[in-house]
Amino acid sequence: MTDQQRFGSGCGRGKELSTRLVQSGVRFDTVTGAISVPIYQSATFAHPGLGLSTGYDYTRMGNPTRQALEEALADLEGGHSAYAFASGLSALTAVFLMFKAGDHLLLGEDLYGGTYRLLDSVFSRFGLTASYVDTTDPAAVAAAFRPETRAMLLESPSNPMLKTSDLATIARLCRERGVLSIVDNTLMTPYLQRPLELGCDLVVHSATKYLGGHNDLLAGVVVARDERLAEEVAFVQNASGPVLAPHDCWLLLRGLKTLAVRLDRQQENAAALAEWLEAHPLVEAVYYPGMGAMLSFRVVDPALVAQVLGSVQVISFAESLGGVESLVTYPLEQTHADVPEETRRRLGIDERLLRISVGIEDISDLRADLEQALVRS
Ligand SMILES: Cc1ncc(COP(=O)(O)O)c(C=O)c1O
DSSP states (O other): OOHHHHBOOOTTTTSOHHHHHHTTTTTOBTTTOOSSOOOOOOSBOOOSSTTOOOSOSBTTTOOHHHHHHHHHHHHHHTOSEEEEESSHHHHHHHHHTTSOTTOEEEEESSOOHHHHHIIIIIGGGGTOEEEEEOTTOHHHHHHHOOTTEEEEEEESSOTTTOOOOOHHHHHHHHHHTTOEEEEEOTTTHHHHOOGGGGTOSEEEEETTTTTTOSSOOOOEEEEESSHHHHHHHHHHHHHHOOBOOHHHHHHHHHHHHTHHHHHHHHHHHHHHHHHHHHTOTTEEEEEOOSSSSEEEEEESSTHHHHHHHHHOSSSEEOSOOOSSSOEEEOTTTTTTTTSOHHHHHHHTOSTTEEEEEOOSSOHHHHHHHHHHHSSOO
């Protein structure tokens, strides 16, 4: 029996995205009919005989639970294939390992701080160069390409300033120059934005965030648009090794099923909180792009930051985002501490900026929590 016969195709292909999310992994195990994909907690697989294979050899190269997850993710993002990694940063590492010394990468300047750190402190040692540009300005992007530029990576909306970029235009600018376009789609998820459909080449996720959705696992994803790119990602994944473990693949599959309902509620809460913060006398500015469930805001006085972080009772003062529990973060000292100071100043990541990942709690409790925390002490 081949793996094609043993395992079916889950994820309700051809149906609406919210249906496909719920159906992730369903009908994959055609042997037992398990609705929840079994956790194949095995590092290796026996060969039936010399030259014969069940389709699986060793879990780094392939594992049925990971296969069910990767098939679902490829379908959801509209890509050829998806690959699951041990964290978002290991997914980004795999993408950067596709390049060589002397290659140049162009990046959006408003990026997760760990992406900066990975390029500026690790990959720079191996001769990969990087420069940063305001991706909200297509003319600035067009002017920033170099002859040795091989790829462009951006987040839209960006993090933490939540600025949006025109992905279709950027994909076109890249394609015209033979440059790969890569989007970190962590904040939007395929439920809200599918960069491959806009012409981009690779999608990356920290699946730790919305895809998992429960603040209980670290995971990363790379989705490739076509077969040639898929082969390159698959090669790097197997050669470098940071695959997502079977149990975490199962947790991520379980999280995916409720993505649509979680995000609907999170967006509704975020829009309501953004509106409430806009009218607050101690808030100078609110950054909310009108979609998704992340918002940042600038308070009028730096002293209010410690006051808010020390007083919230429903919202937790913690790093990360995208889970069902609301979290408040201080980007200057947490997520964006590794961004060069000059860049942070220019972008507005300063001692008065706070970021909230809005969860699914009752909006009246979230509002009341901020109301009691956002006061002069
Ligand atoms: C947009 C974005 N990309 C990548 C990462 C890195 O992901 P991970 O923490 O899963 O390694 C993060 C983490 O916060 C992130 O916010």
